[in-house]
Amino acid sequence: MSGLALLIPLALALGLSALAAFFWAARNGQFDDLDGAALRVLIDEDPSAPVEPDR
Amino acid sequence: MTAPARRSCATPLESTTFVVDGLRCAGCISKLEHGLAAVPGIAAARVNFTTRRVRVDHLDEMGEADIVASIASLGFSAHVFAGEEQDASKGESRTLVLAMAVAGFAAMNVMLLSVSIWSGADGATRTLFHWLSALIALPAVAYSGRPFFGSAWAALCKGRTNMDVPISVGVLLTLVMSLYETAIGGPHAYFDSVVMLLFFLLCGRFLDSVMRTRAEDGVSALLGRMPIDATVLTSNGTATRRPIDEIAPGMRLLVTVGERIAADGIVLEGTSEIDRSLVTGESLPECASPGSAVLAGTINLLAPLTIKVTKAGGDTAIADIARLMESAGRAKSHYVRIADRASRLYAPAVHSLAALTFAGWLVAGAGAHQAAIAAIAVLIITCPCALGLAVPIAQVVVAGALMRRGVLVKDGSALERLAQTDTVLLDKTGTITLGRPAVAGALPDAPGERAALLALARASRHPIARAIEQALAGVEAAGATDLREMPGLGLAAVVGGVEARLGRPDWVGARDPNGGTCFRLGNNPVRQLTIRDEPRPDAAQAIRRLNREHFACEMLSGDAAPVVSALADELRIAGSARMTPDSKLAIVRELEASGRQVLMVGDGLNDGPALKAAAVSMAPAAATDVGRLAADLLFLGDGLMAVPIAIAAARRTMHVIRQNFALAVGYNLLAVPLAIAGWVTPLVAALAMSGSSLLVVANALRLRSAAR
Numbered sequence: 001m002s003g004l005a006l007l008i009p010l011a012l013a014l015g016l017s018a019l020a021a022f023f024w025a026a027r028n029g030q031f032d033d034l035d036g037a038a039l040r041v042l043i044d045e046d047p048s049a050p051v052e053p054d055r
Numbered sequence: 056m057t058a059p060a061r062r063s064c065a066t067p068l069e070s071t072t073f074v075v076d077g078l079r080c081a082g083c084i085s086k087l088e089h090g091l092a093a094v095p096g097i098a099a100a101r102v103n104f105t106t107r108r109v110r111v112d113h114l115d116e117m118g119e120a121d122i123v124a125s126i127a128s129l130g131f132s133a134h135v136f137a138g139e140e141q142d143a144s145k146g147e148s149r150t151l152v153l154a155m156a157v158a159g160f161a162a163m164n165v166m167l168l169s170v171s172i173w174s175g176a177d178g179a180t181r182t183l184f185h186w187l188s189a190l191i192a193l194p195a196v197a198y199s200g201r202p203f204f205g206s207a208w209a210a211l212c213k214g215r216t217n218m219d220v221p222i223s224v225g226v227l228l229t230l231v232m233s234l235y236e237t238a239i240g241g242p243h244a245y246f247d248s249v250v251m252l253l254f255f256l257l258c259g260r261f262l263d264s265v266m267r268t269r270a271e272d273g274v275s276a277l278l279g280r281m282p283i284d285a286t287v288l289t290s291n292g293t294a295t296r297r298p299i300d301e302i303a304p305g306m307r308l309l310v311t312v313g314e315r316i317a318a319d320g321i322v323l324e325g326t327s328e329i330d331r332s333l334v335t336g337e338s339l340p341e342c343a344s345p346g347s348a349v350l351a352g353t354i355n356l357l358a359p360l361t362i363k364v365t366k367a368g369g370d371t372a373i374a375d376i377a378r379l380m381e382s383a384g385r386a387k388s389h390y391v392r393i394a395d396r397a398s399r400l401y402a403p404a405v406h407s408l409a410a411l412t413f414a415g416w417l418v419a420g421a422g423a424h425q426a427a428i429a430a431i432a433v434l435i436i437t438c439p440c441a442l443g444l445a446v447p448i449a450q451v452v453v454a455g456a457l458m459r460r461g462v463l464v465k466d467g468s469a470l471e472r473l474a475q476t477d478t479v480l481l482d483k484t485g486t487i488t489l490g491r492p493a494v495a496g497a498l499p500d501a502p503g504e505r506a507a508l509l510a511l512a513r514a515s516r517h518p519i520a521r522a523i524e525q526a527l528a529g530v531e532a533a534g535a536t537d538l539r540e541m542p543g544l545g546l547a548a549v550v551g552g553v554e555a556r557l558g559r560p561d562w563v564g565a566r567d568p569n570g571g572t573c574f575r576l577g578n579n580p581v582r583q584l585t586i587r588d589e590p591r592p593d594a595a596q597a598i599r600r601l602n603r604e605h606f607a608c609e610m611l612s613g614d615a616a617p618v619v620s621a622l623a624d625e626l627r628i629a630g631s632a633r634m635t636p637d638s639k640l641a642i643v644r645e646l647e648a649s650g651r652q653v654l655m656v657g658d659g660l661n662d663g664p665a666l667k668a669a670a671v672s673m674a675p676a677a678a679t680d681v682g683r684l685a686a687d688l689l690f691l692g693d694g695l696m697a698v699p700i701a702i703a704a705a706r707r708t709m710h711v712i713r714q715n716f717a718l719a720v721g722y723n724l725l726a727v728p729l730a731i732a733g734w735v736t737p738l739v740a741a742l743a744m745s746g747s748s749l750l751v752v753a754n755a756l757r758l759r760s761a762a763r
Contacts, residue, residue: 004183008168008187011164011167012164012191015160015163015164016160018160019156019157019160022156023153023156026149026152026153026156027149031152032103032105033102033103033104033105033106034105035104035105036084036102036103036104036105039080039081039084039104040081040084041081042080042081043081043082043084043085044085
């Protein structure tokens with residue numbers, strides 16, 4: 001039982017942190033353009049181009 | 056990295072969204088974003104590849120037309136995205152996706168505990184795990200269940216019932232029963248079923264919300280195109296700017312070049328050409344000289360005009376069309392979506408079944424506890440997870456498939472209506488044709504004449520001149536002096552010492568005054584240019600396919616009979632000429648009254664009422680605002696093939712939806728007798744529920760290649 005007392009809260013905490021990460025991502029528009037995000041990794045960032053500041 | 060970048064600026068920025076055609080790869084994204092950001096007046100551009108849109112933050116003084124031109128110079132065609140920007144991170148969809156995440160998290164963790172119970176955990180361990188499940192499930196249900204509880208409560212307050220009432224009752228009763236079982240240390244608690252059920256239901260709800268559009272007001276967009284003030288000439292000759300609602304019949308207005316005319320009227324002085332595309336959808340400008348009538352909302356292209364107002368404000372032709380559209384839109388809102396029809400049957404059936412089970416067990420001599428468990432098992436088993444997913448998942452999958460073929464579906468129910476279509480009405484200008492004039496052969500061959508023609512054409516912004524310029528791409532223009540643009544006549548210049556003229560046949564010197572635009576260099580023979588609005592490249596093919604699939608097709612046009620019948624013969628389609636917005640609307644209503652399901656395909660303001668009145672409507676993305684807002688589906692690009700493709704895809708969707716219903720109902724028919732008999736354990740419920748939902752999703756995924 002002592003193993004459970006440690007492992008169950010641990011499992012729940014991990015799950016909760018994933019949930020928190022999802023909330024953050026959804027609120028930050030990470031899922032607004034899924035197809036575009038897959039393509040954007042291929043874009044070479046032009047160092048001379050103005051960098052758009054992230055919020 | 057995908058977070059939308061915003062830039063704080065001292066000057067206020069306007070944000071406009073455009074639908075872009077031709078986005079294919081990462082290179083396109085970067086070309087468009089960097090290219091636009093380099094344009095003065097544009098602060099930032101952000102492409103959304105999924106929805107094929109680009110949002111541009113720009114300075115106030117930069118017009119939509121300027122930005123469309125900038126996008127065109129980068130090699131893409133774009134149209135203003137009319138309607139509310141649907142931001143996936145906002146509103147109903149976001150609430151649902153967060154609720155879905157919580158339910159999913161809870162379902163996974165409770166399931167983890169449930170698996171050990173199913174594997175044989177017993178006694179104190181089982182009770183502990185049940186309590187832990189309760190600890191997770193209670194807050195999760197309180198959070199994720201809100202969309203259902205709220206809607207059910209609202210329905211009950213009005214004395215009605217909806218799909219959410221049995222869901223909420225089932226969820227709450229199951230929770231209470233499971234808590235009771237946990238408290239007395241009983242063997243079965245259904246916490247896992249409750250949260251999993253909510254998770255699947257929320258998946259269905261979320262997909263459904265993606266496919267629903269918020270009401271868009273096409274009429275206000277139309278009236279938003281009207282100028283807010285006009286220049287009024289007083290009797291003593293002075294000019295004052297007056298707001299549009301002070302304009303009255305009898306006043307004299309001065310309309311400058313490039314200005315939108317504020318009221319219907321008659322030209323008193325000046326000769327110019329009028330762009331009537333907003334009102335009639337006609338791409339070629341019309342000549343206006345003293346005595347000719349002009350309409351509010353049209354643009355004066357060449358020279359200042361003085362007009363006498365005949366109708367103003369709510370009496371103008373454009374306001375009439377707005378009223379027609381408003382009344383035409385009412386019929387369509389009576390359509391009941393297939394999912395709603397299913398849910399009307401569903402709620403009473405489930406409740407009576409559960410009540411009968413409860414009564415049946417009591418009559419058979421069981422205790423209240425056992426009877427309640429059986430009744431609640433019925434509620435859980437009948438919960439409409441698969442049913443809730445059946446429609447939206449199919450519509451979302453097919454909307455994605457259509458999007459890849461350049462068809463944007465604005466509302467899921469449009470697919471249902473499209474599948475029932477048996478009659479297709481097509482507008483001519485801008486729908487069957489491209490809506491822009493093009494030179495159809497017969498350009499002069501001599502290099503000297505070609506160079507002179509280009510020199511003339513380049514000097515004007517007239518659509519015909521533009522078309523000639525395009526047809527002569529690659530030719531070096533000759534040097535021209537003394538360039539003059541004569542309103543209503545054409546262009547003249549001196550090229551290489553001789554006079555060159557491009558314009559009306561009689562003015563250029565042709566014997567046949569009825570021919571199209573003519574060109575003459577010096578004393579050379581007159582060249583007659585054939586300028587016409589070409590049909591879309593695959594128009595004939597698309598109409599052949601529609602005929603082959605037994606749709607009744609007809610072409611409606613506001614143009615004169617000879618033009619319409621020529622094109623109708625070419626494309627083998629029935630054609631009606633000289634159609635006004637009213638007569639188009641009347642035809643749609645007549646066909647619908649005789650039991651036909653009409654698909655109206657049109658682009659102009661003159662099609663607006665018919666688009667609204669038809670059971671379902673499509674418009675090219677290049678249509679006027681009004682056409683785009685009134686239509687249920689938009690198609691990008693130059694092809695008309697999108698129309699038969701969309702109908703075929705919609706029919707396949709309905710086929711899959713019916714299969715999905717059959718799967719969902721069939722599963723219930725199998726599982727409900729088990730539940731009534733009291734043989735359903737949490738394990739059986741979990742397997743049955745996820746099994747049927749996955750089956751429905753897998754079946755819908757077959758639609759990925761439905762757009763063909």
